[in-house]
Amino acid sequence: MDMKTALFLTYQTARSAHYAGQQLTLPFLDRLATGRKRPLPEDFEAKRLQTLNALFDLLKEDSTRISAGVYPWEVLKPEGPGTHWGRFARILMDGWRISHRKEKKDAHDFDDEARVYLEEVPEYYRRNFHFQTGGYLTRQSARLYEHQVEILFAGGADAMRRLILPLMREKWPGDGEGLHFLEVAAGTGRLSRFVKLAYPKARVTVTDLSWPYLQEARSRLADLDRVEFMQAAAENLPFKDATYDAVYSCFLFHELPHAVRRQVVREGMRLLRPGGLYGLVDSLQKNDGEEFQWALEQFPTEFHEPFFKNYTSHPMEKLLEDAGLQGARCQRGFLAKGLVAEKP
Incomplete structure (x- = not known):
């Protein structure tokens, strides 16, 4: 391993340990909130070691790609400590409400906003x-979301998001001049930040169904040029046919009913120019090997994810093929996969 890669990996490992430490506070908070200790999964220690090894492998691969210039080191740029710790305090307060919601299995609890x-x-x-407060429909939820996901994945979420970039780089190794990309269900726009850093001259349109999340994305991406924002559902987008060179999403499909998944892919196919890429980052599925089948079974029981089981049983590769996309290529890492296919 060269020195640059080692430095990037050291930073990423320390960052991961930091989020893993924050993760450890949540079971104690949950016990305080509910008055009971949730049982550990069977073979917990072996599964934890397996997970940590896979996470380290992902961070190592990600660091190698940064060192090789697949995407710039700025993808690792941290936020200020005041912002970070202030948000974590709010996450702890929100965690109390999440624990009560989970205990009651109440997934339809919304405030006035x-x-x-x-x-x-x-x-x-x-x-x-x-079970997060406000679902995806409040600005406070949008402000906490990325941080909460990093805690969930012990600092591995950003590296999983970047799994799509090497696949895009195989087709477009340059700076993105003349390219127009579309992110659907962008949330707070984290993946589009990485795409813009990799392709600084590309034009990117960011969409999301949630108005509060879209406004948070607008705020977080304000330092980037050639980025546009539009509120829209991924299955019904207000754009002309053959407009984009790439249409992509991150952690979308496992939160959709199967019929809507098909509609989303067909809509993306409609919007792509010939030769364009349809891409996604999402959870592993059953067809991705046996290693983490236990995690795929456990995840929807711990979190309110009503469409996850169906998602894991219907390979996205087949969905892309059924829509007419060709040459699917996959990059797996930790608990996620990046996948792209081309419009003929």
């Missing part, structure tokens, strides 16, 4: 995914 948007979104979206 969220209720304003309920009638604007499809039925499948009207829920507290992960």
Whole structure:
């Protein structure tokens, strides 16, 4: 391993340990909130070691790609400590409410801010995914989301998001001049930040169904040029045919009913120019090997993910093929996979 890669990996490992430490506080908070200790999964220690090894492998691969210039080191740029710790304090306070919601299995608990948007979104979206406060329909939820996901994956979420970039780089090794990309269900826009850093001259359109999340994305990506924002559902996008060179998403498909998944892919196919790429980052599926089958079974029982089991049983590769996309290529890492296919 060269010195640059070692430095990037050292930083990423320390960052991962930091989020893993934050993760350890949540079971204690949960016990305080509910008055009971949740049982550990069977073979917990062996599974934890397996998970940590896979996470380290992902961080090592990610560091190697940064060192090789697949994407710039700025993808690792940290936020200020005041912002970070202030948000973590809010996550702890919110964790108390999440624990109570999980204990009651209440996935339809919305405050006045969220209720304003309920009638604007499809039925499948009207829920507290992960039991999080406000679902995806409040600005506070949007402010906490990325940090919460990093805690969930012990600092591995960003590296998983970047799994799609080497696949895009195989087709477009340059700076993105003349390319137009579309992210659907962008959330707070984290993946599009990485895409813009890798392709600084590309034009990127960022969409999301949630108005509060889209406004958070607008705020977080304000330092980047050639980025546009549009509120839209991934299955019904207000754009002309053959507009984009790439259409991509991150952690979207496991939160959709199967029929909507098909609609989303067909809509992306419609919007792609010939030769364009359809891409996604999402959870591993059953067809991705036996190593983490236990995690795929456990995840929807711990979090409110009503469509996850169906998602794991229907390979995304087949969904892309059924839509007419060709030459699917996959990059797996930790608990996720990046996948791209081309419009003929």
